[in-house]
Amino acid sequence: MTLQEAIVADDVNELYSLIEQDANLLNHSSKGPFPNTPLHDAANMGKTKVAMEIATLKPSFARKLNQGGQSPMHLALQKKHYHITRSLMTLNPKLIRVRGRGGITPLHFVAGEIGDNEQENVELLELLAEFLSTCKTSIEDLTYQCETAVHVAIRTGNTEAFKVLFEWLKQVHLTEVLDWKDQDGNTVLHIAAFKRQPKIFKLLIQYTDVNAKNFQGRTALEIFQESPSGSPDVADSFRYEGRRERRYSPSLSLSRFSGRESTDSKKFANIFSVQDKSNREIIVVVSTLIAAATYQAALTPPGGYWQDSSSNSTVIAANSSSIAPGKPHQAGDIIMSGSNLFIYTFWNSVTFFASIATISATALRLEACTIMVYICLAILCIAYYITMTIQIPETDEVAQTSAALLSFLSVPAVMSLPIYAVYKRAMRTLVRLRVDSTRRRLTTS
Structure with missing residues (x-):
């Protein structure tokens, strides 16, 4: 039996028998820049068992494109072998992002594919949802025409796929993708206007920039009004949204954004934001050890604590120059007092x-x-702070004041950092939304 016959029979045992006879069996037909590998053949014929074995033995085959510009997953989708698609996805979720002919990824393909019947449509929608949940960043992949999966769904009239994509983008807070432009500068709202899809209009209006212009200088409303069959209520919705102030509409070119001088806040962030991950980990570990040591030192000061209470001015606690003999005290107070207590408390804090x-x-x-x-x-x-104020005697006002002052200054400082971090993230997102650029990415460093 030949390799091709083993694939047709979906016989894993025979596959391994052939490999035992020829260790380079899988490589014979897999040479060249665009090979049609055995995995391509198995995916094309819907032979799941053999396909998974080959993909396990030769993971690189799953990313290779044949002369038609198709990966094994692309072929499985074209032949409607969705079980193979799911199996390959479990081996490597990043296969969803493999670009084939025209830059089309499996996500683009499923977004634009309409089934022959209701059951097939349901399966395609399930597969689309699985792609999105398995590989979130696949939504940022563009075809060679700079189209997102949402562009493809609207252009092909796949309304159900668009709804899945749209609701998912809302759930993961990535509706900014709806304002991305294709190679002609058209957002998904422009495409919906070209395709005369009023239901999609009403869904998109609140989540997109209705004033955005394509590279011909036309807004979606202008495109919509060119057709005499345009729905008046949709046009009114466009006008209403167009009159609303969009504070963060794209108004900044990418070149201007890249050439902007760093602000003081950004310079501050760069100073305190250590870039290297390994260095950050070392700093955090060392700082944590110091924090633990100083906190423990606050709980166990030199000399310890008074074990009883006394108001007798003649009591002498111990032979130490740091102790004020005869000083009234309460059980649980630090024995150390005076300038030594102040120095210890101040520098430890x-x-x-x-x-x-x-x-x-x-x-x-x-x-x-x-x-x-x-x-x-x-x-x-x-x-x-509570620990220090409880254990320092009330008579040592200087030490108590220094501990309280440091705590009152430090707690707000610590709490202000997360507020600053959230603010910085929000402002960076808003500035990025102002950048009028065709190719965008969700992942930023």
Whole structure:
């Protein structure tokens, strides 16, 4: 039996028997820049078992394009072998982003594919949803005409696929994709205007810039009004949205954005945002150790604590120059007092809060993901303050005042960092929305 016959029979055992006879069996027909690999043949014929075995043995085959510009997943989709598509996706989710002929990815293909019957349509929509949930960043892939999957769905009249994409974009807060432009400068709203799709108009109006112009200088409303059959209520909705102030409409060219001088806030962020991941990890570990050591030092000061209460002015606690003999005290107060207590408290507190601030500043690169960390740090600072104020005797006003002052200054500083991080993220997003550019990416460094 030949390799081709084993693929047709979907016989895994025979496949391995052939490989035992010839270790280079799978490589014979897989040479050249655009090979038609055995995985292509298996995907084209819908032979799941053999296809998965070959994909496991030769993972690189799954990304190769044949002379027709198709990957194995593209072929499986074209032949409606959706079970193979799902199987390949489980091996490597990034296969969803492989560009084939025309820059079309499997996501683009499914977004533009309309089934022959209701059951097939349901399966395609399920597959589309699986693609999006499995590989979120696949939504940013563009065809060679700079079309997103949403462009493709509207252009091909696949309304159901558009609804899946639209609702998913709302759920993951990526509606900015709806304002991306194709090679002619058309947003999805322009395409909907060309295709005369009033139902899609009403869905898009609140989430897109109705004043956006394509490279011919035309808005979607102008395109819509060119047809005498245009729905009056849709046109009124366009006019209403057009009159509304869009504070963050694209108004900044990419060249102007790239050439802008860094603001003071951005320079500040660059100073405290360590770029290298390994360096950030080292800084966080060292700062955490320092914070733990200084917090422990606050709980176990030199000399310890008074074990009893006394108002007798003749009591002498121990032989130490740092202790004020005969000073009234309460059980649980720090025995150490005077200038030594002030110096110890001041520098231990400074070191503790400096390490907390270092952890917070280093975590700025993680942005909103660390909000719970900031809250925990603030609670830790409050706990430190309470510990210091409880154990320092009321008679040592200088030490109590210094500890309280440092705590009151440090807790707001720690809490202000997450607010700054969220603000920075929001402002960067809003500025990016102002950039009028065809090729955009969700992932930014």
